[in-house]
Amino acid sequence: MSIAENLVQIKAGLAADVQLVAVSKTKPNSAIQEAYEAGQRVFGENRIQEMSDKAEALPKDIEWHMIGHVQDNKIKYMAPFVSMVHGMDKEKRIKTLNKEASKVDRRIDCLVQIHIAEEDSKFGFDYDEAKALFSKDLESLYPNVRICGLMGMATFTDNEDQVRKEFRGLSQFFHQLKQELFEKDYFKVLSMGMSGDYKIAMEEGSTMVRIGSSIFGARN
Numbered sequence: 739m740s741i742a743e744n745l746v747q748i749k750a751g752l753a754a755d756v757q758l759v760a761v762s763k764t765k766p767n768s769a770i771q772e773a774y775e776a777g778q779r780v781f782g783e784n785r786i787q788e789m790s791d792k793a794e795a796l797p798k799d800i801e802w803h804m805i806g807h808v809q810d811n812k813i814k815y816m817a818p819f820v821s822m823v824h825g826m827d828k829e830k831r832i833k834t835l836n837k838e839a840s841k842v843d844r845r846i847d848c849l850v851q852i853h854i855a856e857e858d859s860k861f862g863f864d865y866d867e868a869k870a871l872f873s874k875d876l877e878s879l880y881p882n883v884r885i886c887g888l889m890g891m892a893t894f895t896d897n898e899d900q901v902r903k904e905f906r907g908l909s910q911f912f913h914q915l916k917q918e919l920f921e922k923d924y925f926k927v928l929s930m931g932m933s934g935d936y937k938i939a940m941e942e943g944s945t946m947v948r949i950g951s952s953i954f955g956a957r958n
């Protein structure tokens with residue numbers, strides 16, 4: 739099937755309030771252009787350099803989401819244009835994003851990454867660390883970022899029960915934060931779910947799915 743056909747099929751299966759981030763990392767501009775012509779406007783990349791090159795070459799109304807791990811010293815390159823940064827895995831990173839956003843006079847949307855997987859290779863705060871973070875006065879500390887929600891990646895496994903349990907835990911934590919520690923109207927994004935597990939993620943309350951290979955085909 740073509741990229742456009744894949745998009746139609748995936749979007750038909752998404753709940754109305756779930757946003758699709760088309761993950762175009764490693765894929766050529768022509769593939770992104772095809773998805774764009776099929777109506778997709780939100781794309782996810784995991785390398786700042788690659789995202790910047792693509793943003794330069796492609797239509798200006800694309801919203802670029804940085805979904806990968808970022809290094810502090812590279813944040814300045816995306817600060818002028820990025821729409822949302824998913825992987826805020828350390829407070830130091832939020833501080834850097836705030837500093838770079840202020841230099842370009844923006845308030846940048848971001849998500850705090852929570853470590854929910856079994857593997858220790860995945861970045862992010864654990865639940866206790868995140869509670870400590872959200873207990874701070876984040877708006878005063880970091881006025882140039884807007885923490886819009888949480889992001890998490892489940893364990894890479896065929897065990898659906900485990901994936902579901904991890905997503906459910908993240909979803910419950912998200913609602914708990916929203917009720918008890920961070921009652922902001924803009925705190926409403928729960929980014930969870932990829933090609934292999936987004937249906938489970940949606941059932942567990944995801945509001946944003948990050949889908950790559952099911953749209954663009956397998957990556958090398």
Ligand SMILES: *Cc1c(COP(=O)(O)O)cnc(C)c1O
Pocket residue numbers: 761763784805806891931932933934948949950951952
């Ligand atoms: C690559 C990537 C995705 C998309 O993965 P697919 O399995 O191709 O859908 C989603 N989220 C993150 C953080 C990624 O790095």
